[in-house]
Amino acid sequence: MSDLFVELTAPNGQKYTQPRGLFINNEFVKSKSGETITSINPSDESEIASVYAAGPEDVDLAVAAARKAFKSPEWRDIDTNARAELLYKFAQLIDENKELLATIETWDNGKPYSVSLADDLPDIVNTIKYYAGYANKIHGQVIDTSPLKLAYVVREPLGVCGQIIPWNYPLSMAGWKLGPALCTGNTVVLKAAEQTPLSILYLGNLVKEAGFPPGVINFINGEGRKAGAALASHPDVDKIAFTGSTATGKEVMKMAALNMKNITLETGGKSPLVVFDDADLDQAVKWSHLGIMYNQGQVCSATSRVLVQEGIYDKFVAAFKDQVSTGSVVGDPFKDDTYQGPQVSKAQFERVLSYIESGKSEGATLVAGGEPHKNAGGKGFFISPTIFTNVTDSMKIYREEVFGPFVVISSFKTEEEAVRRANDTTYGLGAAVFTENITKAHRVARDIEAGMVWINSSNDCDSRIPFGGVKQSGIGRELGEAGLEAYTNRKAIHVNLGNRL
Ligand code: NAD
Numbered sequence: 001m002s003d004l005f006v007e008l009t010a011p012n013g014q015k016y017t018q019p020r021g022l023f024i025n026n027e028f029v030k031s032k033s034g035e036t037i038t039s040i041n042p043s044d045e046s047e048i049a050s051v052y053a054a055g056p057e058d059v060d061l062a063v064a065a066a067r068k069a070f071k072s073p074e075w076r077d078i079d080t081n082a083r084a085e086l087l088y089k090f091a092q093l094i095d096e097n098k099e100l101l102a103t104i105e106t107w108d109n110g111k112p113y114s115v116s117l118a119d120d121l122p123d124i125v126n127t128i129k130y131y132a133g134y135a136n137k138i139h140g141q142v143i144d145t146s147p148l149k150l151a152y153v154v155r156e157p158l159g160v161c162g163q164i165i166p167w168n169y170p171l172s173m174a175g176w177k178l179g180p181a182l183c184t185g186n187t188v189v190l191k192a193a194e195q196t197p198l199s200i201l202y203l204g205n206l207v208k209e210a211g212f213p214p215g216v217i218n219f220i221n222g223e224g225r226k227a228g229a230a231l232a233s234h235p236d237v238d239k240i241a242f243t244g245s246t247a248t249g250k251e252v253m254k255m256a257a258l259n260m261k262n263i264t265l266e267t268g269g270k271s272p273l274v275v276f277d278d279a280d281l282d283q284a285v286k287w288s289h290l291g292i293m294y295n296q297g298q299v300c301s302a303t304s305r306v307l308v309q310e311g312i313y314d315k316f317v318a319a320f321k322d323q324v325s326t327g328s329v330v331g332d333p334f335k336d337d338t339y340q341g342p343q344v345s346k347a348q349f350e351r352v353l354s355y356i357e358s359g360k361s362e363g364a365t366l367v368a369g370g371e372p373h374k375n376a377g378g379k380g381f382f383i384s385p386t387i388f389t390n391v392t393d394s395m396k397i398y399r400e401e402v403f404g405p406f407v408v409i410s411s412f413k414t415e416e417e418a419v420r421r422a423n424d425t426t427y428g429l430g431a432a433v434f435t436e437n438i439t440k441a442h443r444v445a446r447d448i449e450a451g452m453v454w455i456n457s458s459n460d461c462d463s464r465i466p467f468g469g470v471k472q473s474g475i476g477r478e479l480g481e482a483g484l485e486a487y488t489n490r491k492a493i494h495v496n497l498g499n500r501l
Helices: 056-071 080-096 098-109 113-134 170-183 198-210 224-232 246-259 281-297 310-327 346-361 415-422 438-447
Strands: 005-009 015-019 022-024 027-029 036-040 047-052 141-146 149-157 160-164 187-191 217-220 239-243 262-266 272-275 305-309 365-368 386-389 406-412 430-434 452-455 488-496
Touching: 005 047, 015 047, 015 098, 015 198, 022 056, 022 198, 047 198, 056 160, 056 187, 056 217, 056 224, 080 098, 080 113, 080 170, 080 198, 098 113, 098 170, 098 198, 113 170, 160 170, 160 224, 170 187, 170 198, 170 239, 187 224, 198 217, 224 239, 224 246, 239 246, 246 262, 272 281, 272 415, 281 310, 281 406, 281 430, 305 310, 305 415, 310 365, 310 386, 310 406, 346 365, 346 386, 346 406, 406 415, 415 438, 430 438, 438 452
Parallel strands: 160 187, 160 239, 187 217, 239 262, 272 305, 272 430, 305 406, 386 406, 430 452
Antiparallel strands: 005 015, 022 027, 022 217, 036 047, 141 149, 149 488, 365 386
């Protein structure tokens, strides 16, 4: 076996061959520098595998491969039915390998296997199928002006797209970015997060098997400051799509400005969830639990700030605490009944603990959790689901994105106060409203500054519906028809039919 692959046995007994190389031009290759990054199992801190990490030279090679593929008749001039078929085939292969990919995702990221299999894998499969359906429906427009002129608009791909994804949903985020980019005829260099490269590199096998021409899809692994920055600042990249923190998003924006790249940014949040007195309490409790504790709280749109009207505040806090103690089973992500696995890395584990300290020192009341969770063998990056109450709007834990199983709950008196405080943030990704009064629900949904509002639910997400934020939560939209806008130019063609000078 070459140095580019390693035989592995996952904790659930699944044996497979893990690619270790960068996937460029349909081949796995070593990085030019020979540098590697070691992937760590966050459940027990053991090493899974070391994989090659890209530096600027490797990014150059991947971008050149994508540029060549973009110009090649094999891809540029492909019949759009055939382009759709390629995407369907890719989605089918992912589906056929779903147990293996879910295993890799859980091993590398720590999310429960049941979640990887039931949520993340269907998400990437459905998203790629959804956009496969668009491949032969990218329509232009004829604009009637006068008999003396024919004017029409064609929608063209942007070119080479750099895509930088985070570690919280590696496969899902790859699906959100690959689907719309490919169905519109672009080529891609996608950089996995350095914490979770394994499932993305494995996808390389399936890209090749599906029959994509070499260079259409390239996967690189590598550190953000090296590989990510080289991609974001590359003069031959036409577009950057980034998902991750707001701070890094700003850096990416600056680098993209070097050659005025088209950008899509999906960044952080501190999304409010507002519960009015007249809400269905059971529903509000269940959804607000999911809204912050799902995926170890590592969700950009997590509803991490809960505002409850004073009439039901005490009841809500008691029921929420109950829900956490019965519903948030923390432990081995390969066990069937586990709801919450470890945080993805030591850095994230320590980050969440530092916010716990901050909450305590700022005088908030710790109602549950507030410490590492030790039931999983004493190792691993597990955190007990944490609830703080008596939180004021100026506290760090109320204002900053924690990105963990960590919620702050506060009470309000009036609708006006709820909306004002919900909007008192630099972010604007998601927001949830619980009430049985439909007029109030729609009114508040309009008044809240967010890219997405959930009425009587939280973090409902669907490949057919646009996803994205306002304010410092991002620029542009992914998913749905809106996702196509991010990957096409509209070219206007004026034909002189007689209005000549
Ligand atoms: P990050 O934003 O730094 O990393 C996300 C991606 O960007 C990774 O692929 C990373 O390699 C890349 N990257 C990092 N620095 C870069 C640079 N200078 N140029 C180009 N690419 C770069 O996130 P992180 O450091 O892994 O996590 C820190 C915090 O970010 C988390 O605690 C959380 O608050 C937030 N976060 C948000 C999301 C989200 O979905 N919105 C996802 C992950 C992390």
